[in-house]
Amino acid sequence: MQRDAAILLYGNAVSGILVSMLASSFLVFAFHDPLTDSFKQIWWLVMTSLLVLRGIDVIWWKIKLQNTKFDGKRAVNRFIAGANPTAVLWSVYLVYLTIYNNGIELTTTIIVVASMAGGSATVLAAHKPTAMFYAFILLAPGSIGLLASDEYALRLLGILGFAFSIVMFIISKKSAEFTLHTLYLRNENTVLLHRMEEKVEQRTRKIYELSNLDPLTGLFNRTAFLNHLKSVINRADKTFALLFIDLDGFKKINDSIGHQAGDQILRKTAERLKQSDLDTQLLCRWGGDEFLIALENTGEAEAIEKSAKLIARLSEPHNTENSVLSVGATIGIALYPEHAVTEDRLIQSADMAMYYQKKQAPSSVGVFSGEMEKLYFHELRMKDGLTKAIEKQQLRLVYQPLVLSTNHKLVSFEALLRWQFDDENIPPDVFIPIAEQYGLIHEIGAWVLKNACKQASAWGNDIGVSVCVNVSVSQLKDECFIAIVDDALLSSGLSPELLHIEITESVFESDTSFLSHQIKSMQARGIKVSIDDFGTGYSSLSVMQDLAVNIVKIDRSFVNKMNSNGYAIISAIMNIASSLDFLVVAEGVETEEQANELSSLGVHFLQGYYFSKPMEVANIPNFLSKKTEVNEY
Template identity: 70%
Template sequence: MTETNSKLNKFMQRDAAVILYGNAVAGILISLLTSSFLVFAFSYPRIDPLKKIWWWVMTCLLLIRFFDMIWWEVKLKKTQFDGNIATIRFITGANLTALMWSVYLVYCTTQGNDIELTTTIIAIAAMAGGSSTVLAAHKYTAIFFPCILLTPGSIGLILSDQKHLQLLGILGLSFSIVMLVISRNSAKFTANTLFLKNENSILVHQMEEKVKQRTHKIYELSNLDPLTRLFNRTAFLEQLKVVTTTPQKPFALLFIDLDGFKKINDSIGHKAGDDILRETANRLSQFTKDSQLLCRWGGDEFLIVFSDIDEASAVEKSKQLIALLSEPHNTENSILSVGATIGIALYPIHAKTEDRLIQLADMAMYYQKKQMRSAVCVFTEEMEKLFAYDLHLKNGLTKAIENKQLRLVFQPIICSKTLNIAAFEALLRWQLDDENIPPDEFIPIAEQYGLIHEIGAWVLQHACMQAKQWDNKREIIVCVNVSIIQLQDENFIGIVEEALSSSLLPAELLHIEITESVFASDLVVITNQIKSLQSMGVQVSIDDFGTGYSSLSAMQDLAVNMVKIDRSFVNKVDSNGKAIISAVMHMSSALNFTVIAEGVETEEQSQALLQLGVHYFQGYYYSRPIEIENIPSYLESKHSNTA
């Protein structure tokens, strides 16, 4: 980590030097022309000796800087130069130039006439304005340069006994303060840009180095995988490269990933896992005629090539292969089953190189896994766009909080009998590059890459802080959605406690909403977490109830406080959805939980749900999600209507 930071700083310093020296010619030329104009244009033909001396010193300084710039351009730019030393050389010259201009302006405030003084301040102010961009690669110089240009002279004018000079000094000082802020922000933006650029470069380089090291290690191994006796990566890639570099008929590359293997490996043991991998390799060997075009790619992943085949035939063979690999395994005195998801890339339609074919088949396999496991998928260009888009979102999410791109909106939850506001559900919104990214797009990515913990903590903290600002007399609850991944985190209870403590929000005004997927998780861990929340006074809701995993026994064990009926049942309340909702209401009486219907969009739905006894409503019929700044006026309008 220390070595990485050292490299990052080194590269950033070099980039900063490149930017500074890249703008050097313009800065030097402007200083030379401006100094010559100011010295020789006024009091001509008699030149004040001190001005002339100042001009000679300034010219020599600018020449030294010019030769330094030439030296850097010719001798250093294309080498592995020390960015810190180069930057120090540049900023030394730049800061000395600023000091020279400061001396000249101070001198003019005591010796020059009004026209000369005004012209001088305008010229120096213009240079100060340009410096915020030209010197942005070095924060302290970018701030120092405009300040030292204007501040001393402006203070001198303010201290004069002439009102118009005092006003001119105030303008100069004000401008220097504005330029300080602008320069600081510009320097911060440039530093962040350089950081991201070099961080990505280092990460890419590290990844490339790891790939090289791993490839070298694989190259040193024998051609056979020691467990399955199939070809390993090295042997398979060499064979595949031969196939792709010689004239060939079309073929299909299949990327096979076993479904459910990790669970068996973790729960029953590695011996059972190894037995399944060996048996899988045997089944694959029996299925193909060419063992050289079959390999164990790694873990529970296998690659296989079918020669002289079209897409339809490749899909059909893949389905047969899935059926074969899904047959039960007799191992460890147990009958175990795994499935298989297969991605297909076609040569030469999709790619003509071995690496690219594997990449695309892998992409198709992962795409299919996200849709439905134990099925087959053929690569399409749309998948690559989606993959790139997911990567774009992932990179954006890592900086979303820092860049203040996240915000919360709140949708009211209405009491069905009184139509009073009982709660607000906090809904997360993300704006990236002027595009509003839907939560169902970025939340799975946040969960996949482990970003959900930081984002979830941010949501909890800000939701509690906002809820504390609402009308305390009415005790309006805030409901916060929590990912199952967050709930399984051993630090989650502490995060909730911190959010309540820092916001001073009473625990009974916070409701945690979790999706029905908790029923497919470790119920012991989930039950303990829910009980811990409830012991604090926080209530717990099951969101999207009825869409997948729930069971009566699990509901009884979890003892949640509320259940949210999924909008799909509300949309069908006039047909078969009515029976489901009615059953949920009977369950609520038996298990003592309240019921919220979400997605209520019409008066007819509202009336039907009211007749069924649903306790609370949420949906567009009552209100769309409300921005934070509009909540006070919304609450006031509702208070007026019920008064």
């Protein structure tokens, strides 16, 4: 309000000063009276000096203050400090003339002063007290002086002048109030407009955040990052590196502790990335526990060095409310333009590098290569083939016998999956991990169970030959798994006692409470459960006790090393099995010497090429006819 008032007052000041200058000069020099000339000249000098000072003040305000955030109240006070003395000087001039002049000069002066009083109501309306004072003080004192005159005409003029001053006083008041109300509304509208602009800005910011930022971490999302990366590629004149970061062990925390803890890990990871002197416009959460960083003007060696530092920083423990959690990080690097020249291919290349590095050495750095791309597309081809393998009848089961160690009598067959893809036999250790990675293992595993049970039932429940079926941990974690097993048994008519389920030793990594429930559910049906590849990875005696499996299978690597430390390890396993009441199978038996040594160590069952290679279904009846005696397994 004060600033707007000052702007209005100073905006009208030049015309007001010029009018006062012209009017004062005219009245002083147009009329000559020896009695009053000396006073008028002195008055004119004072008035002119005051008007000049006011003119200087106006010029200074327009040059120095007008376009700045000046102090409005101070500016108004400075203006009225010049305007009010001007009014007083005019009042003094009129009073003096009413005393010493009663002719045409007095009449002319009253008309001029009355006109100026009328003009002041508008010119000074931005400051109510000054407008009212100016309009009243110009005419009122002089008019009162005329009322004391002996001449009737002058007294009549005094009455008119005083009445006019009262009217101008009222008009000035109303004009000032109207002007001030207008200023108030203007400022109120400005405030409302400012508030609306703030709300629009807030909503715009919110829309920007929703469309460009990841809500959990505050980093750029895919869309925003791709746009920035495209800009970097368009202006790039040097090599730059793209880092694809994937957290190691995050899924385990998410699954075992909960998504709240997982979200906390992701937020803290994002904060650590932000604090790593990186350009935040080239940093994003790509999805899940994956992050992308583009490092401009960075070559391979520097990118590897920075990646190693990032891995060290991201691998530091996270202090949460209830515990200390740790994750690692694997980083894949792709370089522009060496590996790719578009944003999509660059990200794909970095993703490949990360993927293969995680397979070989988690929590380390890998740089993209052409060989990786070949392997990647080969894997995609395998994945696409597996999705239609059942439909195209490319899968089949072969069977390898297990025998009793003491007399080599048949006890069981292990069902082994084979895949013939485009006239090529793909080894299980190649396609099974792919099936697990892309979620195809559940459908394939159900097919294996159903067909293995059907084949075992064809041998006849009366001869007691059981069938062993390998099951992945991801299958065992499926809540529908027991129903799938029941369906396989029901549709085949196989006795549950003749079905053995083999699970890999990676079960020890998982949440054993649910897996233990699954195992007990199978055992309650009469199904036996064994741990395959025992001794190669995550074995834990306490977990084995909790899971309470029936059988452990010693990995072939220990059998192959019977002449070195394998013998001692197998002896230790047998001691553990005896204590925990497990049966033991040794696989990979290839020689008579191995069979005899394993038998002497107390191993219960043997399996390997020494007894038979995996055989096709068509050859099993002939094999069974030779093995007339079958022992229970």
